[in-house]
Amino acid sequence: MTALIEVATRSLESIEGLLVRGDEPLPLHTSFRLGGAARLWIEPSSVDQVSRALPVLSAMRWTVLGAGTNVLYDDGVFEGAVLCTRALQGCVVTGRELRASAGTPLGEAIRAATEAGLSGLERLWGIPGTVGGAVAGNAGAFGQETFDCLFKIRLVGPDGSVLSVSPTALKAGYRRGGIPAHHVVVEALWILQPREPQAIKASMDEVARNRAASQPWGHPTAGCVFRNPPGTSAGRLIDQAGLKGARVGGAVVSPVHANFIVLDGPASAHDVLQLIRLVKSRVEKTFGVCLDTELSIIEGGA
Numbered sequence: 001m002t003a004l005i006e007v008a009t010r011s012l013e014s015i016e017g018l019l020v021r022g023d024e025p026l027p028l029h030t031s032f033r034l035g036g037a038a039r040l041w042i043e044p045s046s047v048d049q050v051s052r053a054l055p056v057l058s059a060m061r062w063t064v065l066g067a068g069t070n071v072l073y074d075d076g077v078f079e080g081a082v083l084c085t086r087a088l089q090g091c092v093v094t095g096r097e098l099r100a101s102a103g104t105p106l107g108e109a110i111r112a113a114t115e116a117g118l119s120g121l122e123r124l125w126g127i128p129g130t131v132g133g134a135v136a137g138n139a140g141a142f143g144q145e146t147f148d149c150l151f152k153i154r155l156v157g158p159d160g161s162v163l164s165v166s167p168t169a170l171k172a173g174y175r176r177g178g179i180p181a182h183h184v185v186v187e188a189l190w191i192l193q194p195r196e197p198q199a200i201k202a203s204m205d206e207v208a209r210n211r212a213a214s215q216p217w218g219h220p221t222a223g224c225v226f227r228n229p230p231g232t233s234a235g236r237l238i239d240q241a242g243l244k245g246a247r248v249g250g251a252v253v254s255p256v257h258a259n260f261i262v263l264d265g266p267a268s269a270h271d272v273l274q275l276i277r278l279v280k281s282r283v284e285k286t287f288g289v290c291l292d293t294e295l296s297i298i299e300g301g302a
Contacts, residue, residue: 035073066130076300102132119195154187219262235259
């Protein structure tokens with residue numbers, strides 16, 4: 001693997017403008033502030049750079065990272081490449097269309113739509129992360145999902161080809177965007193509905209109040225850990241199983257919202273993983289429900 005990384009590094013460094021680093025500490029780039037290091041870190045700032053980089057990465061293991069929310073890398077070295085999209089920035093409103101690059105913070109895209117008097121994304125206000133991450137996970141809140149008004153997704157395929165895909169062509173679902181394997185989201189296009197900016201802002205303010213009242217603040221976290229099972233919520237099941245406040249090392253089931261794991265003191269990714277296993281086991285034993293992990297867990301190794 002070391003020889004492969006070295007060959008790939010030389011090829012990637014030949015791509016003009018592409019940021020390439022070795023042995024990058026992942027805690028610097030995730031909201032959990034946990035994990036080991038990425039053997040290879042690349043940060044493109046243009047679609048062309050992504051297009052040229054992906055064929056180089058095809059011979060090794062690689063993963064995509066946006067703002068580092070909703071993801072947990074384990075404590076080992078990730079023996080491959082992490083492609084970070086956060087430098088793919090840009091947000092343009094034309095008529096009813098909102099076009100945003102993958103690395104644009106989702107909140108920035110929502111704010112641009114609001115200022116233009118366009119509605120359809122405001123209930124996603126406060127979701128951390130990037131446009132690319134929201135599309136990849138079909139992020140949602142308060143009855144609204146990323147895919148609701150999504151019209152086109154621009155992807156780069158493993159051979160470097162740039163594709164424009166209709167969301168209806170993907171197998172999207174609850175907290176799943178259905179993005180094909182080894183493809184990278186580089187841009188999203190929504191078609192939104194006109195609405196008075198003040199009315200949109202009022203909805204955003206209500207969402208912000210609800211978040212502040214119901215979600216934990218002040219501790220590292222990666223958002224909701226589990227998808228909601230049909231007909232109920234993961235947080236309710238975890239709470240009813242008596243797991244609020246359950247702890248493994250520095251990882252704790254939030255006393256505020258049981259579907260959040262927060263860090264309270266020194267912790268490792270191993271602590272979080274052990275706590276996830278404990279929660280899943282207890283909920284299945286108590287209710288017969290197998291919780292599905294929404295948090296993306298990425299193990300090290302080749």
